Amino acid sequence: MDYAEAKGYEAVLACEPQNVYYLTGFWGEATVVIAPGGASLIVPALELERAKDSATDVGVIGGQRGPDMTNKLKEAVGSRKALIDNVDVSTFDRFASFLTSDLSADPQAIMSAREVKDAAEISFLVEGGKVMDKLYGVTAELLSPGIDERTVAAAVLDEMVRMKADPPAYVSTLNPLIIASGANGSYPHAYTTEREMERGDLVVCDYVLRFGGYVVDATRTFAISSASDEMKRSYDAVLRSQLSGIEVIRPGVKTDEVDRATRAPLAGAGLEDLFVHGTGHGVGLDVHEAPSIRRGDQEVLKENMAVTVEPGVYVKGRYGIRIEDSLIVREKPLVLTHFEKSLVYV
Amino acid sequence: MDYAEAKGYEAVLACEPQNVYYLTGFWGEATVVIAPGGASLIVPALELERAKDSATDVGVIGGQRGPDMTNKLKEAVGSRKALIDNVDVSTFDRFASFLTSDLSADPQAIMSAREVKDAAEISFLVEGGKVMDKLYGVTAELLSPGIDERTVAAAVLDEMVRMKADPPAYVSTLNPLIIASGANGSYPHAYTTEREMERGDLVVCDYVLRFGGYVVDATRTFAISSASDEMKRSYDAVLRSQLSGIEVIRPGVKTDEVDRATRAPLAGAGLEDLFVHGTGHGVGLDVHEAPSIRRGDQEVLKENMAVTVEPGVYVKGRYGIRIEDSLIVREKPLVLTHFEKSLVYV
Numbered sequence: 001m002d003y004a005e006a007k008g009y010e011a012v013l014a015c016e017p018q019n020v021y022y023l024t025g026f027w028g029e030a031t032v033v034i035a036p037g038g039a040s041l042i043v044p045a046l047e048l049e050r051a052k053d054s055a056t057d058v059g060v061i062g063g064q065r066g067p068d069m070t071n072k073l074k075e076a077v078g079s080r081k082a083l084i085d086n087v088d089v090s091t092f093d094r095f096a097s098f099l100t101s102d103l104s105a106d107p108q109a110i111m112s113a114r115e116v117k118d119a120a121e122i123s124f125l126v127e128g129g130k131v132m133d134k135l136y137g138v139t140a141e142l143l144s145p146g147i148d149e150r151t152v153a154a155a156v157l158d159e160m161v162r163m164k165a166d167p168p169a170y171v172s173t174l175n176p177l178i179i180a181s182g183a184n185g186s187y188p189h190a191y192t193t194e195r196e197m198e199r200g201d202l203v204v205c206d207y208v209l210r211f212g213g214y215v216v217d218a219t220r221t222f223a224i225s226s227a228s229d230e231m232k233r234s235y236d237a238v239l240r241s242q243l244s245g246i247e248v249i250r251p252g253v254k255t256d257e258v259d260r261a262t263r264a265p266l267a268g269a270g271l272e273d274l275f276v277h278g279t280g281h282g283v284g285l286d287v288h289e290a291p292s293i294r295r296g297d298q299e300v301l302k303e304n305m306a307v308t309v310e311p312g313v314y315v316k317g318r319y320g321i322r323i324e325d326s327l328i329v330r331e332k333p334l335v336l337t338h339f340e341k342s343l344v345y346v
Numbered sequence: 347m348d349y350a351e352a353k354g355y356e357a358v359l360a361c362e363p364q365n366v367y368y369l370t371g372f373w374g375e376a377t378v379v380i381a382p383g384g385a386s387l388i389v390p391a392l393e394l395e396r397a398k399d400s401a402t403d404v405g406v407i408g409g410q411r412g413p414d415m416t417n418k419l420k421e422a423v424g425s426r427k428a429l430i431d432n433v434d435v436s437t438f439d440r441f442a443s444f445l446t447s448d449l450s451a452d453p454q455a456i457m458s459a460r461e462v463k464d465a466a467e468i469s470f471l472v473e474g475g476k477v478m479d480k481l482y483g484v485t486a487e488l489l490s491p492g493i494d495e496r497t498v499a500a501a502v503l504d505e506m507v508r509m510k511a512d513p514p515a516y517v518s519t520l521n522p523l524i525i526a527s528g529a530n531g532s533y534p535h536a537y538t539t540e541r542e543m544e545r546g547d548l549v550v551c552d553y554v555l556r557f558g559g560y561v562v563d564a565t566r567t568f569a570i571s572s573a574s575d576e577m578k579r580s581y582d583a584v585l586r587s588q589l590s591g592i593e594v595i596r597p598g599v600k601t602d603e604v605d606r607a608t609r610a611p612l613a614g615a616g617l618e619d620l621f622v623h624g625t626g627h628g629v630g631l632d633v634h635e636a637p638s639i640r641r642g643d644q645e646v647l648k649e650n651m652a653v654t655v656e657p658g659v660y661v662k663g664r665y666g667i668r669i670e671d672s673l674i675v676r677e678k679p680l681v682l683t684h685f686e687k688s689l690v691y692v
């Protein structure tokens with residue numbers, strides 16, 4: 001609300017489930033209306049009882065979809081000038097059509113508060129990191145010549161869900177995990193296929209999980225029994241790159257500095273052109289959230305932001321390498337994942 | 347493009363991954379620009395090689411995020427008046443800021459074509475239905491007094507992924523599957539918990555899976571060794587309701603008629619007030635897409651639309667019941683899931 005008030009708005013509306021969860025502890029189909037005097041959680045009938053039982057610090061109002069719901073939203077917002085989170089255009093237009101006051105969308109309306117994590121959020125991220133370490137343990141045990149990518153994915157998801165974590169809904173990839181062996185690894189966002197591992201393959205294992213609502217994102221690259229000298233040299237450069245990026249992270253540093261520190265070892269090894277994606281991104285209730293860590297980004301890191309550092313190199317038709325941790329920004333960063341980062345042969 | 351031209355637009359832009367996949371066969375971060383003379387798939391560097399290898403009938407253009415990408419998008423759209431799919435407001439504003447011509451967002455820009463499925467899409471849905479049937483087989487074997495919801499979810503996901511399907515990214519629920527036992531079943535969108543099943547519980551198992559890109563959505567409700575007479579009567583009413591809804595589905599029928607046919611048996615049993623959600627929805631590349639089947643909806647069903655019918659009753663603090671199939675609209679509907687619909691005791 002401070003963010004909105006500073007911009008001259010009198011109410012904030014949140015519809016993205018991540019924001020609704022952040023504000024109320026309830027994850028589902030709902031709109032939160034924050035206004036001076038309190039917050040309301042307005043839900044369709046199917047979510048009413050669950051919202052009442054799981055939302056905190058908020059009045060819960062149920063409505064029938066259609067005019068009844070519209071009236072309840074109008075009543076909660078009143079004639080206040082309002083900000084709404086980053087909804088889709090048709091949702092925005094619908095709200096704008098029935099509210100009597102100005103409405104503006106702003107992705108930062110709630111995200112500005114979400115970027116810095118509190119102690120409870122960090123404890124979920126730490127626990128999620130422990131689950132992630134276990135998943136790489138499972139992966140290392142399973143990977144072997146002849147096993148296919150999808151079989152590994154099935155076992156990892158099974159273990160993830162048993163450990164009280166879930167695959168987060170991330171729409172930019174078709175499959176919930178990336179397990180990219182051999183030439184498939186040269187696609188940073190490879191599909192999970194039925195390709196069987198061969199000796200001499202590298203295997204990029206990029207996993208995301210949600211624990212207590214919060215996302216941990218990590219990547220390890222394994223070698224199936226052996227790796228070529230070129231692969232080993234490239235792996236070492238990516239590892240130096242990743243450590244170099246983490247090394248400079250502290251409160252007050254610009255994200256562009258992290259990007260430059262990460263790129264330097266790759267440039268030194270003549271591999272920078274093979275690093276075709278961003279250096280990192282915030283994690284939290286979304287898989288990708290603010291701050292972004294890319295060339296030229298000027299956001300200043302703050303204590304207790306959660307970010308990834310994930311350099312990689314991608315050699316078309318042959319292999320890929322990526323190493324990624326999620327970490328909490330501190331004077332000495334708190335890295336959430338501890339699984340071995342030197343090249344593991346399986 | 348026909349849809350856009352009929353509305354006076356000269357180009358269509360698609361950013362939603364589902365629409366990009368529908369138009370090109372590539373699933374990832376990208377924008378498709380359709381204009382007279384052809385279509386372009388414009389992707390960031392990290393997606394370039396995978397897009398080239400998996401997209402069909404489209405020219406693939408790679409760009410560096412930022413001004414380079416912006417220029418490539420501007421060039422592809424030119425000065426054409428354009429429609430864009432249902433992107434978030436910040437994406438819309440970004441496009442509107444650099445395009446020189448009119449831009450309007452319209453959820454139907456691509457969805458109008460997606461609603462009716464072709465033979466290839468239907469074959470994925472049919473195969474997905476077979477996977478779904480297997481998942482209920484796995485569920486029936488596993489469910490027993492003492493097993494907890496999360497353990498069942500882990501095993502079902504494991505089997506799903508082994509069978510070449512994946513949990514779709516559906517952001518409105520925290521967990522990828524709904525396995526809601528006992529009182530948890532009274533929440534239509536229950537969280538998956540560690541609650542252990544008890545004799546006399548009903549267990550609502552609502553699964554979604556994506557096969558070949560296409561989503562099948564189904565629900566079965568099981569009884570743990572026994573059910574009360576009230577539960578049996580309610581179950582029978584929900585089953586009659588679901589069959590009654592399917593019975594009226596054929597090309598030319600309004601979705602409101604399907605809703606009414608589904609409600610009638612519940613009203614007859616005095617249970618209509620406990621049916622707190624919509625009757626059904628389209629399925630395809632999204633878990634929920636057009637057409638919607640709710641009270642008052644006036645859309646007319648067409649041959650080869652794919653929809654769900656999913657009545658339920660929810661008794662606060664005690665139990666829930668839901669039965670759902672996905673089906674293809676035909677003179678005689680092609681139901682995709684065949685697992686037993688009378689109450690299965692496990």
